[in-house]
Amino acid sequence: MTELASMTDEELLRQSIREILAGFPPREAGLLLNNMYAGGAIADRPSMLAVWNEELSPEQAELDLHLTGEGIRDHSARADQLARLVSGINDATKAIVRDKLGLRSLNRNLLVEGVAPGSVHVVLRADAPIEASGTEPMRDVDASSPDSVALRTVARVFTVASSDEPSVSGDLRSMPARARAALRRAVVTVSKANWEIDGEIRQRTYGADPVRLSRRGAVELLHQLAAHNYTTETNPRPNGMVRD
Numbered sequence: 001m002t003e004l005a006s007m008t009d010e011e012l013l014r015q016s017i018r019e020i021l022a023g024f025p026p027r028e029a030g031l032l033l034n035n036m037y038a039g040g041a042i043a044d045r046p047s048m049l050a051v052w053n054e055e056l057s058p059e060q061a062e063l064d065l066h067l068t069g070e071g072i073r074d075h076s077a078r079a080d081q082l083a084r085l086v087s088g089i090n091d092a093t094k095a096i097v098r099d100k101l102g103l104r105s106l107n108r109n110l111l112v113e114g115v116a117p118g119s120v121h122v123v124l125r126a127d128a129p130i131e132a133s134g135t136e137p138m139r140d141v142d143a144s145s146p147d148s149v150a151l152r153t154v155a156r157v158f159t160v161a162s163s164d165e166p167s168v169s170g171d172l173r174s175m176p177a178r179a180r181a182a183l184r185r186a187v188v189t190v191s192k193a194n195w196e197i198d199g200e201i202r203q204r205t206y207g208a209d210p211v212r213l214s215r216r217g218a219v220e221l222l223h224q225l226a227a228h229n230y231t232t233e234t235n236p237r238p239n240g241m242v243r244d
Contacts, residue, residue, distance in 0.1 A: 010051045013040070017055045050207050057202040060126040061148035062113060063089070063155055063211065064199045067120040071193035077120045081193045086112065088186025089124060089154055095179035096150035110151065126151045148203060154183065155201040155211045161224070162217025172228045184225045191218040 007015070016036065020029050033056070042048045067077060090110045098106045113123035126147035153175075157168045172180060190197060190213055202208035213221075 053207040069196040084189040091182035099176040158213040161221035
């Protein structure tokens with residue numbers, strides 16, 4: 001009792017979540033956690049919400065994007081533009097993972113967790129860690145996959161480019177050329193479609209972080225991609241021009 005009395009609300013919440021997950025079947029645990037979330041007004045307490053996200057976010061990174069702006073009509077987006085955005089993020093992530101693991105090919109992709117209205121809501125999730133061969137996911141391994149690391153990198157680039165200090169040179173320099181090209185394809189789509197993107201990236205132990213790609217951020221990111229050349233590893237274009 002003395003030990004509990006000395007614990008902060010955040011520590012008590014973390015302990016309670018872990019005890020529920022360990023002590024109850026998934027369905028019962030879900031009901032108990034739902035009641036805890038509502039009864040504890042967790043959404044209204046940032047420090048408690050941070051603990052909640054750290055403990056209960058998906059094991060692998062999940063990028064939750066909310067598209068708004070002039071290019072969204074009646075909670076709908078053009079299928080071809082949405083496909084280019086998703087494929088650009090997917091291909092950039094794959095290229096980063098392939099480069100990190102030293103693989104010539106990688107037959108795996110991000111998983112689309114859901115596409116939903118409001119305005120347009122897209123959720124992309126990284127797959128589980130992979131075996132040394134780079135072919136099969138290891139489902140029972142509690143570790144962050146290279147895909148999660150790569151997806152977090154893409155999300156960070158979007159967000160920093162849309163900030164008041166939009167320097168993403170370090171991340172872009174570290175990306176292989178194919179990742180930069182795929183990233184550019186996604187950003188060109190956002191720019192041409194007149195979208196604004198807000199959302200978050202969440203992952204167990206990391207919690208949830210906001211993600212943003214504004215129209216101004218898209219223009220800035222295209223400029224920086226041109227400066228670092230999105231087609232070759234070296235020799236950036238001297239004039240910094242962006243070609244479609």
